[in-house]
Amino acid sequence: MESFAVSTRARSELIDITAEVKRIAGKSGVMNGLITVFVPHTTAAVTINENADPSVRHDLLKGLSDIAPANLPQYRHAEGNSDAHIKASLVGSSVTIIISEGRLILGTWQSVFFCEFDGPRTRKVDVQVIGKD
Amino acid sequence: MESFAVSTRARSELIDITAEVKRIAGKSGVMNGLITVFVPHTTAAVTINENADPSVRHDLLKGLSDIAPANLPQYRHAEGNSDAHIKASLVGSSVTIIISEGRLILGTWQSVFFCEFDGPRTRKVDVQVIGKD
């Protein structure tokens, strides 16, 4: 397992971590297998989406905030971040990507994004590679 | 593969299954790998979220019920549990967690929760561990 840190600068933010994931996949020496990117936090997540037009990231964060709005009167959790916990379970705490012939198999427009929903904070990402050399 | 049963007591409920998952990880003897927790049901799911304050669980279930309300007139499925099917696809049927040096790598506040969306029922959870001894 390898880990790296992510520093977020806003309450909600998508940060492209594809380069770090590729680096760890390459370093592992695994030619055919799987790589799992896991976020060990309950108010953050990880997703795969478009990296070309930054407005996709804006619309994705706005869409998630419409789906799970902040500060609803129905929330009981006293920390005021229940929306972030809901987003974490909707988006998910991990992504698994195929490694084939030593390469990460992502689509042309796909990047891996760390999803901050209760920042800014310093966060951690854990990565595991399994398969055959 | 190992399986275990979960008895749910409400229509919507989150049940902490971390201890069972840890037990299966330990029993496998795998020191470095991945563990996949899979729910073989279409109106239930599995997620990772906060285990400390029970109000997070309340707010998560309430948030999901606002996102996919029960009994909308638009639903065609005659069983009356379309909301549960929608929640199952939003939250997901599996989680994958890293095993490193023989330990399940979860964040400080993370637990694995079986998500019942159409209970009460007796449910099943399947778990697979892969990696190196």
Added chain:
Amino acid sequence: MESFAVSTRARSELIDITAEVKRIAGKSGVMNGLITVFVPHTTAAVTINENADPSVRHDLLKGLSDIAPANLPQYRHAEGNSDAHIKASLVGSSVTIIISEGRLILGTWQSVFFCEFDGPRTRKVDVQVIGKD
């Protein structure tokens, strides 16, 4: 890794790809392991849900369209498919299923569905199997 194509015929559509996934699992010769089904697109996804009553598929697509409506004035992305990007991150770009004793372990009512959110298009699905023969 194996790949196959999926031709979609509507903007939003769920297509059962379980047979292709089972075929690839069988061909791999892996008796105990995991199979990951990965969608290399940012306006499509993959999920596991009920295959028996087609109205579940209708209600799931309708539910997702209520959750992430098309053409909201707040969207900035000029391609007009921001709803599809949001649905892709909610549902997810991959599913991981257990292989045990040479069989795909799915529940009685579960099938694997390719989720088109911005069709019709010709799409691709990548599949990786890992484990022991």
